[in-house]
Amino acid sequence: MNGHGRRALAGRAGRLRLRRSLATALRGADLLERKARLLLDRERAEHRAAGEAGLAWRDRLAEADTWLVRGVMLGGERALTEAVPAGRVSVEVRWDALMGVRHPAAMDWTGPVRSPAEPTPPNTALAHAETAYRAAVHAAAQYAAHRAAADLLAAEAERTRQRVRALRRHWIPRLRSELTSVEVALEEAEHEEAVRRRWAASRGAG
Known part of the structure; x- marks a missing residue:
C-alpha cells in the first residue's frame, strides 16, 4: 500500500474514532443536563420544605x-425543674439517594419519655410549654434534614453543571474541530488519489 493509501486508512479510522467520541460526548452532556435538572428540582422541593419547617420551628419555639414564662410565673423555678423529664431526645436520620447523591430523606424523632x-x-x-417545645425540637430536626438535603443536592447540581460546561464549551468543540480537520484531509487525499488514478489510467492507455 502506498503512502496515500496508508494516510487515507489512518484518516478513516481516525474519523470513525472522532465520530464515536463526539457522539459519546454529546450523549454524556445530555445525560448530565438531565441529571442537573432532576437534582435542582429535588433541591427546590427540599428548600421549600426546609423553609416550612423553619417557620414551624420558630413559631413553636x-x-x-410564652407558656414557659407563664408557667414559671405561676409555679416558680422549682416547678420548672420538676416539670423536666429525665429522658433524652432520640433522632434518627433516614437516607436516600438521587442520581448518586446520598442525602437525608426523613427524620424519625422521639421525645423524652417521662417515667x-x-x-x-x-x-x-x-x-403546654412541654408540648410546644417537643413540637419545636421536632420541627428543628426536620429543618436540619431538609436543609442538609438541599445543600448536598445543590452542590452536586453545580458540579454537574460545571461538567456540562466543560463538555459544551471545550471538549465537544475540540472534537468537532478535529473531526472537521480529518474530513478535510480525507477529501484532499481522496482527490489526490483520484487524480493519480486518472493520470495512471491515461499513461496506461497511451
Whole structure:
C-alpha cells in the first residue's frame, strides 16, 4: 500500500474514532443536563420544605417560650425543674439517594419519655410549654434534614453543571474541530488519489 493509501486508512479510522467520541460526548452532556435538572428540582422541593419547617420551628419555639414564662410565673423555678423529664431526645436520620447523591430523606424523632416515678408538670402552662417545645425540637430536626438535603443536592447540581460546561464549551468543540480537520484531509487525499488514478489510467492507455 502506498503512502496515500496508508494516510487515507489512518484518516478513516481516525474519523470513525472522532465520530464515536463526539457522539459519546454529546450523549454524556445530555445525560448530565438531565441529571442537573432532576437534582435542582429535588433541591427546590427540599428548600421549600426546609423553609416550612423553619417557620414551624420558630413559631413553636415562640409559643413554648410564652407558656414557659407563664408557667414559671405561676409555679416558680422549682416547678420548672420538676416539670423536666429525665429522658433524652432520640433522632434518627433516614437516607436516600438521587442520581448518586446520598442525602437525608426523613427524620424519625422521639421525645423524652417521662417515667411513672417522675412528676408531671405542676401547672397547665408548663404542660403546654412541654408540648410546644417537643413540637419545636421536632420541627428543628426536620429543618436540619431538609436543609442538609438541599445543600448536598445543590452542590452536586453545580458540579454537574460545571461538567456540562466543560463538555459544551471545550471538549465537544475540540472534537468537532478535529473531526472537521480529518474530513478535510480525507477529501484532499481522496482527490489526490483520484487524480493519480486518472493520470495512471491515461499513461496506461497511451
